[in-house]
Amino acid sequence: MVNLSRRQFCVLGTVGLGAALLNSCQHQSNSIQPVASKAVTSASRYQSKNGLLELDLEARESLVNLGDRQASLLTYNGQIPAPRLEAKPGDQVRIHFTNNLDQPTNLHYHGLHIPLTGKADNVFLQITPGEKLTYEFQIPENHPSGTFWYHPHLHGLVAEQLFGGLAGLFIVRGKDEEILELQAAQEEFLVLQDFALDSDGKRSSSAQMSLMMGREGETIVVNGQVKPNIDLSSGGLLRLRVLNASPSRFYRLSLEDHAFYHIATDGNNLNEPVEVNELLLTPGQRADLLVKEDKKSGQYRLLNLPYNRGGMGMMGRNNRDKPITLATINYSSSAKSLALPTKLNSISALPEPQKVRRFELNHGMNPSVGIAFQINGEYYGSKDFIDTEVQLNTIEDWELINTGVMDHPFHVHGNAFQVISRNGQSEPLLAWRDTVLVKRGETVRIRIPFKDFAGKTVYHCHVLDHEDLGMMGILMIQDKPT
Numbered sequence: 001m002v003n004l005s006r007r008q009f010c011v012l013g014t015v016g017l018g019a020a021l022l023n024s025c026q027h028q029s030n031s032i033q034p035v036a037s038k039a040v041t042s043a044s045r046y047q048s049k050n051g052l053l054e055l056d057l058e059a060r061e062s063l064v065n066l067g068d069r070q071a072s073l074l075t076y077n078g079q080i081p082a083p084r085l086e087a088k089p090g091d092q093v094r095i096h097f098t099n100n101l102d103q104p105t106n107l108h109y110h111g112l113h114i115p116l117t118g119k120a121d122n123v124f125l126q127i128t129p130g131e132k133l134t135y136e137f138q139i140p141e142n143h144p145s146g147t148f149w150y151h152p153h154l155h156g157l158v159a160e161q162l163f164g165g166l167a168g169l170f171i172v173r174g175k176d177e178e179i180l181e182l183q184a185a186q187e188e189f190l191v192l193q194d195f196a197l198d199s200d201g202k203r204s205s206s207a208q209m210s211l212m213m214g215r216e217g218e219t220i221v222v223n224g225q226v227k228p229n230i231d232l233s234s235g236g237l238l239r240l241r242v243l244n245a246s247p248s249r250f251y252r253l254s255l256e257d258h259a260f261y262h263i264a265t266d267g268n269n270l271n272e273p274v275e276v277n278e279l280l281l282t283p284g285q286r287a288d289l290l291v292k293e294d295k296k297s298g299q300y301r302l303l304n305l306p307y308n309r310g311g312m313g314m315m316g317r318n319n320r321d322k323p324i325t326l327a328t329i330n331y332s333s334s335a336k337s338l339a340l341p342t343k344l345n346s347i348s349a350l351p352e353p354q355k356v357r358r359f360e361l362n363h364g365m366n367p368s369v370g371i372a373f374q375i376n377g378e379y380y381g382s383k384d385f386i387d388t389e390v391q392l393n394t395i396e397d398w399e400l401i402n403t404g405v406m407d408h409p410f411h412v413h414g415n416a417f418q419v420i421s422r423n424g425q426s427e428p429l430l431a432w433r434d435t436v437l438v439k440r441g442e443t444v445r446i447r448i449p450f451k452d453f454a455g456k457t458v459y460h461c462h463v464l465d466h467e468d469l470g471m472m473g474i475l476m477i478q479d480k481p482t
Contacts, residue, residue, distance in 0.1 A: 043079050043168065043191075043223065048087040052094065055083070057107075059152075059166060060100040063201075066219060067226030071201040074101065074164030080224035081191040081245065082168025085150070089143040089174050095135040099127045105161060107135060108153035108413070109170060110284060111267050111434045113143055116414050116455035116477070123153040123413065123458060140452065144432070145174030146267025147189075147241045147286040155380065155472065159247040159464035163215055164203060167193065167245035176269070181341040185239040185290065186232055192281075192326065194246045195219045212371055213311055213406070214248030214463040220304070222327045229299075232331035236338035238291040239263075244281040247464040250407075252305040253287075254278040255329065257295055261340055264288035268416060268432035269345040278305060282409035284435045284462040290340060297332040301325045310406035310440045347430050350418055350447045353397040357388065361438060361461065361471065362404045372470040373404075373461065379470025386456070387473035391481060395449045402438040408466065410444075411435040413457040413475070417448040435462055454479035 046055045062075040076082035087093060099105050106125045114120050120137035127133050148170040152161040169189060176182055196204040196217035210216070222228055232238055240260075244251050253260070254277065261273040266286050279287055304324040359375055366372035372379035378387070390396060397420065400410050416432040422444050438444045460472035 043081050043083050044077070045084045045086060048091045048093075051088075051090065052092050053085060053087040054094040054096075055085070056096045056098070057083070058098045058100055059105055061102075061164075064165075064224065066195070066197075066201075066221055066224065069197075069201050071195065071197050071219075072203065073195065074161055074166050076166060076168055080165050080221070081193065082150070082166065084169045084171065084189065086171045086173055087139055089139055089145070089172065090141045091139050093135070093137055093139065096132065097127065097135055098132045099129055101161075102129055103157060103161075104128050104154055105152045105157065105166075106154050107150055109148065109150050110411075111146070111148035111286070111416075112170065112172075113140060113414065113416070113452065114138075115453050116457040117453075121414065121457070123155075124456065126154060139172060143172055143174070144268050145172050145176045146264060146269070147171060147243065147288060148267045149243055149245065149286070151245070156468050159211075159215060159468050162245070162247045162464055163195070163217070165193065165195070167191065167243075169241075169243060171241075172267070179341050179344065181237070181339055182239060182263075184235065184338055185237040186235050187239045187241065188230060189223070190240055190242045190327070191223050192242065192244050192246060192249075192251055193221050193224075194249050195221070211465045211469070214309075214465045216246070216249045220249075220324065220326065222302075227325055228327050230302075230327055230329045232293060232329060236293050237340075238293060238329070238331075240289045240291065241286070242281060242289065243286050244283050246283055248283060250283070250307050250309050251281045251326075252278060252307040253281060253289075253326075254303045254305050254323075255291060256300040256303065258291055258300060261290035261292075262287060263290055263341070263344055265429075265431045266416070266433045266435060270429070270431055271345050271347050272343060273340050274429065280307065280437070282407075282435065282437045282462065283464065284409060284411055285433075291329075292338075292340075293331045293333070295333070298330070300329045302327045302329060310404075312405055347432065349430060350395055350449060353395045353447060355390075355394070356397040356399065358399045358401065359410075359473075361400065361402045361408045361410070366470065373466040375471055375473050378473075380460075380467075380472040380474075381470070385474075386476040388459070389476045389478060390450050392450055392452075392454050392477055392479045395447060398446050398448060400436070400438045400444045400446065402440050402442050405440055406463075406466075407437060407439045408471065409435050409437050409462040410446075410459065411462045412446075412448060412459045414453060414477070415448055415450055417446045420445040420447050450477050453477065 194217040
């Protein structure tokens with residue numbers, strides 16, 4: 001493999017890489033009935049009953065309405081976004097999955113702390129066209145409540161299938177339901193997706209250069225709707241549960257004339273609300289936000305502000321020019337002002353690690369396909385071995401060093417972690433995460449406790465074209481020393 005310096009790579013990106021890039025890889029419910037969702041959410045909802053969440057889930061291509069046009073997209077049960085699944089800690093989950101796509105696929109339960117093997121969160125399963133598989137697992141009794149999600153994770157097809165529309169929320173309802181202020185808030189779920197469509201509403205093939213950057217579509221939807229209106233009751237407090245289900249697009253969120261009160265990261269509650277004026281969500285990340293309805297009656301735009309996530313030569317596009325309206329929130333001034341919660345969680349800092357590892361994120365050349373994205377100089381699939389082996393019931397620090405020219409959100413399957421520092425400076429926000437942004441030129445240290453479940457899984461960049469082009473490693477969690 002040839003390693004390229006930043007300067008060499010930029011030169012190739014502008015004058016000599018085109019030929020190499022052109023050769024790159026182009027590549028109903030058994031126990032319950034769906035419950036119609038409220039407000040802006042267009043997807044159906046399946047809730048657990050008597051300790052069991054059971055449903056049929058079919059992946060297929062479907063015609064769906066996006067704004068004033070029809071689009072041919074990849075769907076679960078014919079819906080964009082997919083059905084919202086809701087369960088409680090301790091519940092059994094049984095999903096009868098049918099693949100009616102024209103390519104193999106599987107399911108990943110992003111952020112859930114469940115078994116990594118068998119028919120649970122096993123990303124090495126491959127379900128061929130026409131095949132059926134029943135996923136079955138139990139959500140642990142001590143699982144945190146929160147906003148999680150599910151999507152395909154078959155290496156080489158992840159970005160394509162997610163960009164086609166395959167994504168849905170998985171909500172765990174637990175101790176949040178006991179917090180009175182959250183009970184009183186109006187709850188809205190926002191699934192952010194983008195699509196590239198031609199004039200006939202068919203999915204456009206992504207040009208190879210855009211795959212290197214990470215594909216983005218011109219049509220942005222919130223719960224399958226273009227710039228929807230969200231009408232609020234006069235309750236005084238709004239809870240937004242937001243998922244970035246785009247394969248590459250970053251969302252830098254802001255609400256006109258309002259602050260956000262950040263209450264959860266990647267499904268896990270913070271200790272208390274943190275006031276912010278804007279919030280950056282990278283692909284795969286979730287955030288729970290409270291908004292006080294304390295302004296005069298009116299319409300307030302939820303915006304995606306410009307953000308530059310880097311690039312190579314002419315590939316450095318992104319939403320850098322002007323804010324994009326995602327939705328409009330409408331309300332009348334509330335006669336009452338609801339209080340914010342003061343205590344949400346009891347997160348403690350993790351103890352010192354038993355081991356420290358180093359992971360360098362960069363790019364280089366793969367002789368067979370051209371450009372490749374790498375971790376520690378290797379691209380996924382270049383060798384048939386375990387990249388990282390850890391012991392169950394240990395704590396490790398992973399130092400993530402981005403020496404490339406693009407930002408990379410780094411995701412670890414199966415176990416949440418805490419961010420310890422950025423460029424040597426202590427991270428001020430104590431939080432549990434499963435995805436962390438490592439900006440170009442940045443070093444981020446995370447601390448991971450490996451607990452409960454042994455087995456083989458992965459870690460990767462969640463700009464999913466980068467994952468498909470090699471920025472992924474295999475993680476083996478051993479229950480006994482080798």
